[in-house]
Amino acid sequence: VIIASLTISAILVFFIVPLTIVFFIYLTNVLLLIYQRNNEVKADPLSDVWDSVRKTIASFWDIYARVWHGYELHGVENLPEGPGILVYYHGAIPIDYLYFLSRLFLWKKRLCLSVADHFVFRLPGLKLLLGVTGVIPGTREECLVALKNGYLVSISPGGVREALFSDESYQLMWGNRKGFAQVALDAKVPIIPMYTQNVREGYRMFKERRFFRQLYESTRLPFTPPYGGLPVKFRTYIGKPIPYDPSITTEELVEKVCKGKFLFSFQTKTAVQALISKHQTIPGNIWKALLERFDKRCK
Numbered sequence: 001v002i003i004a005s006l007t008i009s010a011i012l013v014f015f016i017v018p019l020t021i022v023f024f025i026y027l028t029n030v031l032l033l034i035y036q037r038n039n040e041v042k043a044d045p046l047s048d049v050w051d052s053v054r055k056t057i058a059s060f061w062d063i064y065a066r067v068w069h070g071y072e073l074h075g076v077e078n079l080p081e082g083p084g085i086l087v088y089y090h091g092a093i094p095i096d097y098l099y100f101l102s103r104l105f106l107w108k109k110r111l112c113l114s115v116a117d118h119f120v121f122r123l124p125g126l127k128l129l130l131g132v133t134g135v136i137p138g139t140r141e142e143c144l145v146a147l148k149n150g151y152l153v154s155i156s157p158g159g160v161r162e163a164l165f166s167d168e169s170y171q172l173m174w175g176n177r178k179g180f181a182q183v184a185l186d187a188k189v190p191i192i193p194m195y196t197q198n199v200r201e202g203y204r205m206f207k208e209r210r211f212f213r214q215l216y217e218s219t220r221l222p223f224t225p226p227y228g229g230l231p232v233k234f235r236t237y238i239g240k241p242i243p244y245d246p247s248i249t250t251e252e253l254v255e256k257v258c259k260g261k262f263l264f265s266f267q268t269k270t271a272v273q274a275l276i277s278k279h280q281t282i283p284g285n286i287w288k289a290l291l292e293r294f295d296k297r298c299k
Helices: 002-038 048-069 095-108 118-122 127-132 140-148 159-165 179-187 210-219 250-259 269-279 286-294
Strands: 072-074 084-088 112-115 152-155 191-197 203-205 226-228 235-238
Touching: 002 048, 002 127, 002 226, 048 095, 048 127, 072 095, 084 140, 084 179, 095 112, 095 191, 095 235, 140 152, 140 179, 159 203, 159 210, 179 191, 179 250
Parallel strands: 072 235, 084 152, 084 191, 112 152
Antiparallel strands: 191 235, 203 226
């Protein structure tokens, strides 16, 4: 009994915060359904009719972000007034990205459409939430329409693979993905890099095992559960945009984004490494990330 109790307690400590986040996400969807039924709302989920409830949802997640992670957002002035593509590093749980969406809506009343993996749309009971928050499958056509309509569109080229198999070294796992760059060129919009400090210290995956990697590659489903949820400091940095250049190739644009993956436009990978060293301990350090909650300096 003692061993069983200790085992259950350890499991709860490891997984209680990620499970709480999942609970709040589903609770948010339930509240949206209640709002829709009580007000007989039949409008398009992206329409302004939903703005009042969007503000309520954003306020809740912004409070959670402030309390649990002391969340800060820097570089909003780098976002274009019109359309653009945000490219970001994918943490084990992209809760930092949810914080960003919430604060962006509260500060600027802007809705950023989010490209998600196909498995997200197979999760039960989240259809309305995905629609109201602007989550899209991310085909080339959908992204081009969204950009044409003036939206910001965000994508993490590493996606679920990066979430599962990157680690505290913050290695990008983009493979040969260049679709976002081609969409940017076709739509003639800038690409804006974005990165959240300490996102891997807040939530982590168990060390990669060959079996889980093979399982993911064959099914494209995330079987490895995240753990953690420590109240480390989160700071999201939005870098300077990489402007549309009709003379640039897709490969050159991808390389530029890789070079500016964490913040600002630097010309060499050495300069980016210096920037990473300034803003992020490599490998990530949980204790340092926790102590940064008491650091009032703007980084």
